[in-house]
Amino acid sequence: MTEKIEFAPLTKKDFVSDQAVRWCPGCGDYAILAQTQKNMPTFGRKKEDFVFVSGIGCSSRFPYYMNTYGFHSIHGRALPIASGVKLANPDLSVWVVTGDGDALSIGGNHFLHTLRRNMDLNILLFNNRIYGLTKGQYSPTSEVGKITKASPFGSLDYPLNPPAVALGSQATFVARTIDRWQSHLASMMERAYHHSGGSFIEVYQNCLIFNDNAFESYTGADKLENVIELKHGEPMVFAKGTKGIKLDGFTPKVVSMDEFSLDDLLVHDETNLDLANIISNWTSHPILPEPIGVIYAINKPTYNEQVDKQIETTIDNIGPGDLEKLLNSGDTWVVE
């Protein structure tokens, strides 16, 4: 339900709750919160129709700060809780805020299944590659060899690649953005809002206390050298148009635009699953720029739509349920 309804337009302030924000000063979460509060009014929807659901983690405190309906739940379970909200009332715009630990460690199974069902939720995963709230253990997205309190000799687990997990789970919308790329972040949220089905956005988020500068190369002075913005139907250029990506078989190569023209470059097609898989494997690549933007987006009926449709069809076919009749169905007999 993305149609606009007539009511007094809202502003950012309408989405700011009365609760004091309690992240560490300088935490990347602040930027995402501010952007979200700014974005929501642009959707032209009543604020009582928004629900923010989260699990547990620093990131998961998010709902307290949004002046909408909100649910700060338990570790890892935001997605099935949000699914229940959406199924109960499909007219709501349901947003899930979760962390790399919350969504991918303890909550990994729900991530998998919520996406495969194409449940119409907007999922913002704040990936800081660390457990913030529990004071800095490595997370499933931490790089190998990470020294933390729980891995004083370096962690051994290979990291998960969230877009790859999402694609392997049959997600219909997979995107990535960065806390400090504010307008990009805004555009990804907007795309997610308008996508009908499960929208997954990975947001690189800096935890300055336990994993500072994890994304420095994507937000620092050199950022344009190290990041590529994916745009549907457009050739893959980056570094202010000086570099591009070319495919050699399935293997991407960085090429200089001095030597190649736009026509030589790989063109992004966000509806191509095979390409999306290839792109998602560029994550943290030693040579390739980090892809941000919509990696994959296709249309497929949502789970919640289908649930409603099945109910409607049944009622069309056999009429609305009659409880008295149901109670009295089967073999009955009368005792006088």
Add this chain to the structure above:
Amino acid sequence: MTEKIEFAPLTKKDFVSDQAVRWCPGCGDYAILAQTQKNMPTFGRKKEDFVFVSGIGCSSRFPYYMNTYGFHSIHGRALPIASGVKLANPDLSVWVVTGDGDALSIGGNHFLHTLRRNMDLNILLFNNRIYGLTKGQYSPTSEVGKITKASPFGSLDYPLNPPAVALGSQATFVARTIDRWQSHLASMMERAYHHSGGSFIEVYQNCLIFNDNAFESYTGADKLENVIELKHGEPMVFAKGTKGIKLDGFTPKVVSMDEFSLDDLLVHDETNLDLANIISNWTSHPILPEPIGVIYAINKPTYNEQVDKQIETTIDNIGPGDLEKLLNSGDTWVVE
């Protein structure tokens, strides 16, 4: 540890336990069990070094019938239990038998994480696309619209594609085979046994009570028309050499070998992740033949190896632990 040790060679009988097998007569599980009991002796390893771990489901009764160490655990948890076994004693050959519900529904998170860690386990997933033991509800691999007791109007969930999930989880070995393709099944087990790291084999298995003939087209008279055996480094031919697969961009096409030669065909490369992703998306394809064989296999240090190495290195560096010293470390003082 795949080196052979000197001892009296074992036979299938050595691997048959004294417990009566309790699957429905005709269940595909029988064929897999028989093949496993036949295969084990060929690995030239003592039977006390094998451990079979399972969750709950019809398939998960498997360990009772193997005369090795065995653990029939709880629903969905076979993989972390097996991980504990392997970590505690990395010299064991640890096999996990699980079902589509056990591994991918309740156990999905462990599937994800066990594979990403490259824990050196051999995982046999008996995929019958149904919950057998609980008497026939749809499973996460059931096709959309499936009529079961829990979905009398047809199921709405899009199915998971197990190889795609495995690849999205960073698996290092992904294969598929079919209960009734006995020698193929045997060769896949052998490959898994020799693969160092997490080996995932999806086995299509017929549940004749609740989902009979789910794989009929791959096991019936036409099977060679409908299945393609992947072979590393070889062009993709099937249907007794009369048909082949050609890539058009990323899109595979079935071609007639009357019109094309082997050189025109796509060549399987089991070490190419992008290709593996493409192949895994052929699952249950309306036109393409079902791929079986090793879809993907690469070498990467295993988690369990690394754990041991970290311990060894530490002992090399600082010597073996001295508890007395540890107890007395930090600020201490003496009270007379």
Add this chain to the structure above:
Amino acid sequence: MPKTTKTLDLAVIRFAGDSGDGMQLTGGRFTDTAAVVGNDISTLPDYPAEIRAPAGSLAGVSAFQIQFSSKEIHTPGDTPGVLVAMNPAALKVHLPELIRGGTIIVNADAFSKKNLTFAGFETNPLEDGSLDDEYIVYSVEMNKMVTHACKGMDLPAKIVLRTRNLFALGILYWMYDRPLEPTENWLETKFAKKPEIAEANKRALNAGYNYGNTAEIFTTRYKIEKATLPSGTYRNINGNYATALGVLAAAEKANLKVFYGGYPITPASDILHAMSSWKQFGVKTFQAEDEIAGIASTIGAAFAGNFAVTATSGPGVALKSEALGLAIITELPLLIINVQRGGPSTGLPTKTEQSDLLQAMYGRNGEAPMPIIAAATPGDCFFAAYEAARVALKYMTPVFLLTDGYLANGSEPWKIPSLDKLPDIETNLIDALPDGEESFLSYQRDAETFGRPWAIPSVAGLEHRIGGLEKKDGSGNVCYEPDNHHQMTVIRQEKVNKVVQEIAPTRIIGETSGDLLILSWGGASGTARSATEQLQEEGFAVSHVNLRWINPLPSDLKDILKQFKKVLIPEINNGQLIKIIRAEYLIDAVGYNVVRGKPLRASLLIEKAKEWLG
């Protein structure tokens, strides 16, 4: 040979055979016929954990017991008087429970050398005389009989032989003088698309009946008259279906939609199955990836205004326990149903047990109290579910409903309730800021129930946030203040205590004082009732109380307990309710605890009671 007819008060019969022999179906038909005839009935299906263990194996034996009577009965009977054994394994497994002098009807054709060995018989008990002294044995060549009956139908032998169970059923219909029509009608509907199968089964049924009628060997028929049940329209119902209906009825009455989120598990899955068939009622079912997602989805749905329900069994409750804590602290209305089975761990998944009571009471971290209600009979599951729903919605709390494998699959005649007569259901839904409030206080309570307002997303002006952290009394904001936490801890307990006002005065079966009170809960209530009645008949000063609400306990219970010299608590566990009762009332109650995966036996409970009666 002339046949005589004896009139009996009641009979207990058991059908036993291989998993493939259709014993559950046979029992079901006999039950429905007994119901239509007007008997009171109580049934006990008993099937193996394997879907279909190897034919002829002991593990593969499936059984169905029914007690039917012209009087009010409360259990499926301790031990059968008639055992139908379709193969040697069935005889082997069930013979020990047949009463001495009981009747055995076997399919002689199944007593092959192979089957006998498989069942562990060294000689054929039909031939070695081992049964003859103690039992009346009818050895019938059923294979041959049904083959005869279906002659000329041109059906494969395999299909014909599958009608054996109907043949056996026919014999019993003759023995107990039952009409064949209900079964014939049922066959016609069931096999509407395969009329030849219907026909074969009908022939077998009639052949069995006629065999009883004409064969020289059967001499006596039994007549069991109509029971005098309260007037009304009846149907036969099992516990799981009754539970599902109770949920639906409550939602309809509260004008809410049902949301069911869960994961299949024996013996609770049938609740999911029933729910998923009710699309026309707008019931939404969500078969989640696991139990945690199941309950999590219900918490979300409850937040968004559905009447949310989940059902599972013990291992599933374990998994749901963290989320239950969340439901408690967020004070959302929710119904969680535990169809208990044998534990610990996977235990005996298809058997009944009452061993999850203390899990329901205490199986969560922190002080996390919630109301617990237990159903007493299959039909009572409806009312218990309805009541649980009513309390959940009125008090804004998750409520536990405990049933068990026996109640779930057992059945009894059920007087169909009239919807108007069911109590009204209040909710705490609000659609605007309460008068005089400036900002919405999501934890401002109703004084009577301590229920908090149920403000669901999409209601303007009531936007608020809830969650698992401790909340400020009143505002519901996150609050770490020490005194507030203490206060909220007490309030959450108080809220559960307040449910006591919903509990009807305790019904005492028998005198209000005496030598012994048998205090039961849940599925043990039938046995306790039967035992009590018999003890009373024998002149003992025994009464019976069955607890419906276990948390909180009824306010009149304390005084009742004091009026008896001794309190005996029968449970299919190692002593759970007894711990609660002893701690609460400091009385030296004693337990009768038999954990065999089956309903307790009235006869043994009586023995135990007599120990205390001296």
Add this chain to the structure above:
Amino acid sequence: MPKTTKTLDLAVIRFAGDSGDGMQLTGGRFTDTAAVVGNDISTLPDYPAEIRAPAGSLAGVSAFQIQFSSKEIHTPGDTPGVLVAMNPAALKVHLPELIRGGTIIVNADAFSKKNLTFAGFETNPLEDGSLDDEYIVYSVEMNKMVTHACKGMDLPAKIVLRTRNLFALGILYWMYDRPLEPTENWLETKFAKKPEIAEANKRALNAGYNYGNTAEIFTTRYKIEKATLPSGTYRNINGNYATALGVLAAAEKANLKVFYGGYPITPASDILHAMSSWKQFGVKTFQAEDEIAGIASTIGAAFAGNFAVTATSGPGVALKSEALGLAIITELPLLIINVQRGGPSTGLPTKTEQSDLLQAMYGRNGEAPMPIIAAATPGDCFFAAYEAARVALKYMTPVFLLTDGYLANGSEPWKIPSLDKLPDIETNLIDALPDGEESFLSYQRDAETFGRPWAIPSVAGLEHRIGGLEKKDGSGNVCYEPDNHHQMTVIRQEKVNKVVQEIAPTRIIGETSGDLLILSWGGASGTARSATEQLQEEGFAVSHVNLRWINPLPSDLKDILKQFKKVLIPEINNGQLIKIIRAEYLIDAVGYNVVRGKPLRASLLIEKAKEWLG
């Protein structure tokens, strides 16, 4: 101005400030110095759930309390006599607990308009006179002082200001006549790579000390002599580290390797952290994807022959409860540690509570009993963990160890045990078929312990299968027989009961009979002990018993309880042990229950006790 010195028996001081003010560090240093000086000590860190809430906010206040004494003490003290408040919020939050007439030392520079408003002060309490009547207030411009002290060091102001806590510490060192060297040494080691930071901190420390010495405002110093502790080598230890050491010691003693599988959760994570630093001992730590995988991995590791351990807090226990049932039915040795925190649900994650006892007892499906031991003090965590491990390995059972947030983070001087003196640890490992057995019987029990053989994979000839389905007594094969299930249910309970033979005679503090027995467990033991001692001093006939094993209960407890007119059970929950005691012994025990996320206060417990003492 001449300074006087008073000698005291004990003192309670509290450091409070912003999360960024380093209060935990300051408290830690004071503690270590007090330990080295030879005082008995007890500490209570108290930090917020947020990593670093906005500077100056009430939510961001972090505190550390220490009691130190020349006598044996048992708690960190009810209420401090000295409060160091580094900002207005800290003053606001902690003032209510300061004793009347107590001393307040504040950083006057932090009392800006903005901070005052943020903390909810309308006027500046340092200026409006509101404090002066009731407290002795020292208002010190610490910012200015440290800036002076670090002059010429060319450090950024931000860095300099961060040394304020050391300045405050210096004042207290002067007040209590403590040496500075231990702290200086510690600073040098800690900042070995940043000597200028070490230097700045040392300057601040000395400046604080000198300020106390020279400033006109401080007039009195206090002397607290060495405590007379039993002779030996001591270290300061907190509960989590002691727990981890206890596990390691048990494994070394049993000649097994430790396998730790778990998932981080406050306040248990430090156990994982300690374990993961012990690679040189061959300790394997597995940071799993969730708590379920955590315990599942330990079950696998236990099956394969490691000493397997997992630690978590309440919500994690909830998630592990299904797998615990599996550990119970498979009878594998396992240690599960619950560092309890405030519940229900996420509750108050950084606060202490004792509300998971009944979860430990009953929080599983089916009859699933397991032994439960609780640690009484931070240092006792070592011995409790060791004991739990010993029982797990000897009896082949999972064992619950309960500690709590207060014990985990609190610290005390700990006499380092000698390894030889620790009791030996027996295992049930076997490496060949027992004499006379034809095939391996995996559930053949030891008569004394009911422990079953621990046959680990790789041992030839002992191949066997275990699992969560009910097992045949003896063989361990899957078994659905009703009588066997009953028997196994009883055996599993019996096995836990047998652990009673491990329990030392109960130690009674005070006379063996009297008017009141204070019965405590776990982290409440210190308060109970203090209260008892004071009541005894006042002449009351009060004794104290602390329970170490809660399941099973000690065999001598019944007789002990009977010797007292009244039994009072203090718990940081709504009454949990009391339920067990009442049900077991039918005595009318009463509770003292305060659930504020903090240790109970001895003074209030004394009041409560006096109610019953009349």
